[in-house]
């Protein structure tokens with residue numbers, strides 16, 4: 271298995287010199303591409319390395335670096351090695367490139383990312399909402415979106431009980447047991 | 460004479476009330492994860508049909524709307540529409556802590572937290588999720604309320620329609636359905 | 642005095658039919674529950690359902706035809722019932738039966754379904770439309786063996802009067818179920834289609850069609866349909882008892898015979914899965930139709 275991965279890494283770096291290839295700690299191979307090369311790289315992997323299956327497209331929000339990272343997860347049925355193709359995009363006014371022509375199911379993932387992160391895809395003009403309905407605030411999966419504040423503002427909160435007491439102290443008061451030492455830091459005064 | 464009239468009326472009312480509380484058609488519309496507790500309630504182990512509780516597939520024929528758990532805003536719109544299509548008298552059972560105070564989705568951006576702000580709830584069943592025993596005990600509570608004539612959420616809904624609509628329209632931004640659905 | 646007695650007879654017939662109908666349905670629910678290892682509802686549950694539906698305070702309607710549809714269904718059931726002699730002997734419960742009532746019944750029995758189809762069509766619910774189309778296709782399926790079986794009986798007894806068929810069975814000393822078993826098989830399979838129990842319940846399939854034609858009917862309309870269903874179930878059973886089991890001379894005998902007949906679709910319904918429409922039609926046109934033709938040949942051979 272590890273032998274296979276070494277071979278794959280070697281041949282990948284030979285054939286795709288524009289990408290950096292490395293073996294991941296937890297299995298699989300990681301490939302960093304640039305936005306311009308992405309479609310070519312994916313098509314090449316699909317045609318010549320047997321990566322015929324697109325498992326998922328996921329998006330990571332690197333707020334500190336002001337970037338989005340798309341991760342294309344591919345699977346090879348013969349070698350059974352997972353491949354992660356990563357590409358960094360600008361967070362503000364950036365856009366991804368649609369790969370609907372390679373894998374039709376990419377459409378769903380792209381729509382989801384466009385809806386949840388506000389990252390449009392060139393070539394995927396499918397504007398329909400996927401999960402949300404009539405959403406008009408910041409895309410909710412962005413890290414700077416404060417879901418708690420939003421829900422406080424948008425939805426009614428049921429007020430808590432007036433006599434809100436700590437469960438442990440009530441029980442210990444009733445049964446006369448000591449609160450164990452380990453629980454004291456978590457007990458409300 | 461008048462006394463007599465009154466008596467016959469109450470007897471008819473008694474019969475109606477008895478039939479209403481012993482024949483509860485439940486709309487088989489699962490909204491949240493609690494819906495998974497409904498099949499065991501209905502089938503061999505807990506057998507809710509003993510109490511005259513049976514599932515119905517359309518809102519027109521149903522008496523009880525089970526809100527089985529969290530409601531996303533998207534589902535809420537459909538649920539309101541469904542509720543308004545049911546025929547009076549109709550009852551709502553809120554199922555699980557999500558309907559009471561948000562439960563584990565209390566800070567989610569897309570689920571409502573307090574169901575009775577948006578539609579009248581006759582009985583709440585707490586638990587996350589409630590077991591079939593508690594579901595049945597909730598139904599029995601509803602039967603007691605009907606017997607006492609207190610399960611009148613549908614009347615409150617008609618009387619306070621404006622208040623409910625304001626609340627509903629606050630979360631449902633695109634209200635592209637008729638204002639009066641039933 | 643005579644008129645009063647006849648009129649009270651009509652009402653008594655309807656009352657008996659309704660009571661027996663809902664009790665049988667309750668019984669079938671209990672039986673189903675016992676097979677599934679449940680306790681099941683009380684036997685009068687269907688009556689409670691009907692009272693509750695009638696006491697609903699609102700009933701939505703989408704137009705005139707939706708009023709008329711359930712009304713048609715009730716009318717058709719009551720008419721069917723009143724044209725069937727409920728008992729073999731005596732004056733009571735004879736109602737409107739006349740020479741040639743069998744032919745009339747063949748027509749009037751479909752009437753309720755048509756009324757329901759019209760009413761369901763008005764509601765504009767796609768599920769109703771699908772259910773109606775499936776239900777009417779199924780009618781096309783089971784009418785053929787049914788008519789073949791009835792023709793065999795009519796030819797054999799040389800009469801179209803239910804009353805004479807019953808009397809003939811009495812004088813021969815054998816029920817038609819033994820005289821012409823092929824006709825019975827053909828007719829009873831058609832009966833399964835008529836009752837809409839499980840193998841042939843695709844027009845009403847609640848899991849896929851949201852209960853089909855009545856899916857937009859609530860409150861009183863549904864109550865009306867369930868009332869008509871109870872009456873119609875009894876009417877059909879009585880008709881079959883008259884045709885094949887020699888009729889009944891008192892109500893108790895009638896009850897026993899109808900119950901025995903009613904158990905057939907119920908028990909078959911409990912243990913079988915559902916046919917699709919085209920499978921149902923193919924089935925009806927294959928086996929029961931073959932039996933129907935056989936029954937006619939049998940009659941020709943016997944005579």
Ligand code: SF4
Pocket residue numbers: 491492493527528529554555556557558562563564586587588589
């Ligand atoms: S209360 Fe619990 S089980 Fe019920 S919907 Fe909420 S999270 Fe799910």
